[in-house]
Amino acid sequence: MPAPGPPRTVTPLSIGGSIRNFDAWSSNRLQTLPISVLKDAVVGIDAGNYLKKIIDGPGTKEPLVPALGGFPFSLRNKIEDDLSQWHQAGIKPLFVFSGIQFLRTDKASSTSEVAAKNRSVAWQLYDIGHATQAVEAFGDSGSLQPVEVYRFLRQILVENNVEFQVAPYAAWAQLVYLERHPKQFIDAIFGPAEVFFYDVDKVITGFSFARSSFSCLNKKAIMQDLGGLNHEQFIDACILSGFDFCPTLPILEKQNSSLFKTCLDFLKTCRSATGIVNQYSESPAIKDSGYLDKYRRARLAIKHQPILTDEGYIEPMSIDDAPGDMHEFMGNRLPEEVYFYLSRGVIGSSVLDMIVSGELHELPPLDAGENESYRVFLEGLQTVRAQSLALLSQPLQHWWNSRKISVIYWYDKPNPRVVTYKDLSAGLYESTSSWNVKESVFATALAAHPGNSLLGFAITGLTDKDLAAKTYTTKSNENLLKTTNEVVLNVFWRTLRLREFIDKDHLLTPWGKVLSTALGTLDHNDELEEACYLGIELLKAKMLRADPNTLNQYSGRDADRRYCSLISRVASLGKLRHNSIGYTGPLSRTLLTYNSIIRLMSKNLENLMQMVLTSLLMNGDADRNDRVDWKQIGLAIPFVEDINAGLGIAVKTYLDELTNTEDPTSYETRLKIQKEQLIPQMFVQSVDVMADVGKAFRLWDAIMSGIKAAPEGLIQDAPKFAEADAWLKARRPVS
Template sequence: MPVRHLDFYTTQKSLVSVQPLSVLKDIRLGIDGNVWLKKVVTTAASEQYLAGIGGTPSCMRKAIEKELEGFKAASIHPLFVFSGLALIRKDKPYVNDDPKIAKRNAAWDAVNAGKIDLALSSWSTSYVVHQPDLIHLVFRILKERNIDYIRAPYGAGAQLVYLERNPKQIIHAVYAGSELLVFDVDRVITSIDFAKQTFSVISKKAVLQDLMLSDDQFLDLCILAGFDLCPTFPPLSAEGAFAFKSIHELLLQHRTGFNAVKAYADSPQVVKSNYVDLFCRTRCAMRHQPILTDEGHIEPMNVAQAPSDIHEFIGYRLPDEVYYYMSRGIINEATMNTLLCGHGAEFSPLCNGETKEYRSFLTTEIMQMKAQTLSLMKARLHPFYDRKISVVYWYESSSAPEHVIKMDTASVKVDSICNWKSGRQSIDKELKKSGMTVPNYSFALGLLSNASDASSTILAKGAAAADNSAPLSTSVEVQTRHLSKLLQLRSFVDTATHAPTAYGKAVVDAFKSQPGASSDFQDALIVALELIKSGLLSSKPYSHNYTKKPVLEDDSAVRAVRLISRTSSLIGARFKGIKSWAGPLSRDLLAFNSINKILTRHLRHLGEALMLEMLLANECQKDALDYTELATHMPFAHEPSTVLGILVKEYLEAMALSSKLSKDQAVQQVEEHIGATSLSSLAHSVRDELQRGFAFWNLVCEAVKSLGAANAVSKEQAQEFVDANNWAKSRKL
């Protein structure tokens, strides 16, 4: 967050200068990616229904592309810098989502009462788009447009200051929040208005002169006022009474922030928050925050004056190589933060996570996936990192016992994936033959379907990798090996033989039986099979069913619609990105979407940790790889909403309610029900979206058929899909 009330102060004192955008022509502009993305999200998040349908804002891509076009038209060359690791925390995290949960429940009560405006009001104060959920989409768009970006080792601000101060003039100016003024900068661009062709800038010299403070005193002022690294000084933090002027007067009285804090050292509020220590740690962190140098090294700012115990306020140091991979988007900061601080937190999902199924999934399958992810990350690091890591949940009190991640709980141990070498097939040649440009799961599994081909990828026991296999030299080889290992970790590939298991064979069989199936279905089919394996993709209602009275009376119809709509919601509806959804909602589908989201996110984290392990294990010829290319093509980057599931549900219920209704009439009825606004938000017709939903349903049915033939699922599970498919056979488009 920005420094509390600093923006108000600079505006009130007329310290913000507005200049024509032409002044920035042909400059290299360093941009705080998080500040910029917040502006974009604010524009895109006018999608008021987002909290009710899940997924990412449908207008997000268009909003980003519009911004990038603005920079291009103004001849500004942007370099986006996103924040990395968080500074170390000494306290155990505590998740208090009670206010959000209450507001979400109030929103759904309003929906059920037909009071949509009231629901939107409750959602707007209970939901903020989480930036880490968007970062993969952002990186992909920036990569597509050949725009430079990096992730800083820690804060983006420190990295931007280094880039601007660098003698090589890597950037010429900085676009960030006003909080960047705490660093050694001359001025900060705080906003750009492409419509008005102007930008706003603050001069630090003007601010210091107005406040009559030195640079060191201004840093103290900002820390005492409060920002994301440190809360407001407790004796002056009352929401209604707080004023920037109060902090300023306190500092003028005591001359330094430390003196001011020590003067209140016996205050119960200061003692309880351990504010004296927190102030000192924050001050040191701001002066010596680590940055990535142009030579690829990690070092503190003002390194000559940096104390020897920098790890006490920054955190434990990782190898420079890890920071570099993080800067290119290979590994996300959230997982690294969990490893470094020893704690992870699970927040309530949009449905509030009230079902037993969701909570059980978190503490079983997701916990095992966390164990795999962290084991991969620790595998090539110093033994120091082989330490206890625990998880806290939003539905438990702060005094609840710790949930320790036990690294040996996963069904497939990470050390079992070390026996891979290049097989007899030329991966590049096979990929070209298939007509694909990037390998996917069915391609990777296809290479292993022949027993002799699979056995040729097994590294001889006791042999060093260098003895049997040269490092992977192309992105295609790396991506294929990465997918194969990921499938092995998730039990789609046999650990001993490298042949596809029943679940891996189900993927191959499904795509063979549906040759026209979209390549977009690859991730979704893996997710579907993971959920079938966990018993969560079924026709049964969850423990907390939000539909009090089903639209249909026939139980077999209710179960069929439930299963097919859940399955369809695993792929996202396609939007134009101009208007947002404002049609029907389903909290039951949102509950399923929450399970899909948490699984997709952790599969993504697992894939990133696996790529990091492969790089640190020197399986790849590192100087031949484009790391941003590898990062943007890693799987499970997309989190769909419930919209396609809602469309399928609406259509099937319309067909079931009237035997005289034709398919065309049912489609028309769906169109009328969702309304003109939602209809115009879709990039394709409702009919096209429904056909796409049923195409994915058919693919999943073929996969389940293969699993049933191999006795890999229970007869009851297999029969659920058969029954639902038979019920829908005459109704499908």
């Protein structure tokens, strides 16, 4: 556990959650208590609510995250500091993450589209030099959703020996179960307002370590201020106000400051949400909205919210009177085994969300999604999505294989694309089932592999044809995959087979040789294996190339711009080391667009690997009994942390500054730009910007080595890479 930093308020003290206007209504009802009250207590924490407070909270929010992509630079330090402060106070945290998303509404889509428009305005301000207003506009535009940070938070929790679990659906319901259980697994809940849907006395809303206190909200105090309304009517008020699983009552959508109070006042006269909707049934806003059905589904979902019991079963909160048609408001139920892997953090919920809901809503990316190349790439991902769904459905009941998933794009909502995977389901698993490689086969070779990187070894190890031949293995029920390395490596090999880097005979394909050569060129101390793999995937997808439509954002002649565009895109795959503070420095909308493409590719590859892992486990290819490494297996899947465009921007800035001089290739010019604080002053909070630029160029060298190893005709843009490489050689930093 790291030593705590200076005491601070861990989060905004208001309760948070998705119930509109409840924060404002309840803020003057908060109670403050000394933190010593919680000594030796186990506090259950809603991970999503906690992350949202950090990401968006006053004093902790980093306004340029929407302009840069990735995660806030201070996020890790803030989380680790909070863990240290809790430890010092004698508090044991137990984080609970939300699982499958249910009751989809248009809220996420509409909110995201408004945010995208706000970011477009921010970019316009930036382009005309109104930096201060642009920063404010970016900060107000919203971007990062807590679910995007879940794996990163889990990694930090595992590193600090802090327990977590993933709820089958809503974390707030799981927390209530843990507190109300006869064994009382937790002593208190630090969570959102949704916890009050249930019979809970108090909810912790925030900590102020500087004052050695915490704030909480008392259910009794809330009920006393309802003017005689009962608990069921309180729930109605929350739903009518609008929350994650039900929109606001349409006639109240434009209300903000007094929305929750207005809902309470309505209920004092109409007594129920149904009565209110019926009274205003002829209102144009309500008449064709289907609101009553949405309300009823939300009401049922709250009452019968599924939770994971201490015995490992998935059961409704009110199991005694649960209806037989829960699938109507919760989606179809998956097998218990899938929920188990979800609960341990072995897999995420993205593919599960798709198959349960039958929908995938594609929301605009950070750059607002106006770039045509992004949309073309987005629609070209149907194959990898179908593979992920097929791998998940193959070991399930046959019904799941015939599901059709509607992909709804924000720019073409009336015309959803349909993903089908029925024809893939059986054959896809069979094509990977010859990978059951035991540690006795690969242990010696892995030990000799620089850095012991499993991802790098999975591809470079197969250059040894003797080892490749030994990897062709059938499943032995008496000798299943057991160790963490065995499970993870076989997942990587199976994935690389599906991605066509390895053929059916376990030999490298031409693209496999490109990837192997590139990875083999890296210095393992640079930790660039994931970036290099992702770069070759993008190259294979014809998405690692200069964008002719954005060359006006670079300096110099057309050739200079093309080369800088291509090189800075490769650099965008790497990581800019930065102090634990908000970013200050140049921005680039074109590289933010490319960051969105990188993220799209990495998330779909992450999903595919997780479903390969699920397929391996559910088909009984690994020993599933008494494992204690579930969390480690889940975190071994790459792409835990989203990268930002920072390193790409640093490389672009360095090359543009050279281009703007009279002699960009001279020793003196390069020395001046890198040594006389020109670039370091532009990236004042970076740890060592020029060292990172050098690392980016080593990543470029690795990818170039792969391109040079490709057979003629495999990589259409190979000559353009060669030209850019020759141009770059004379512009490298002075060593």
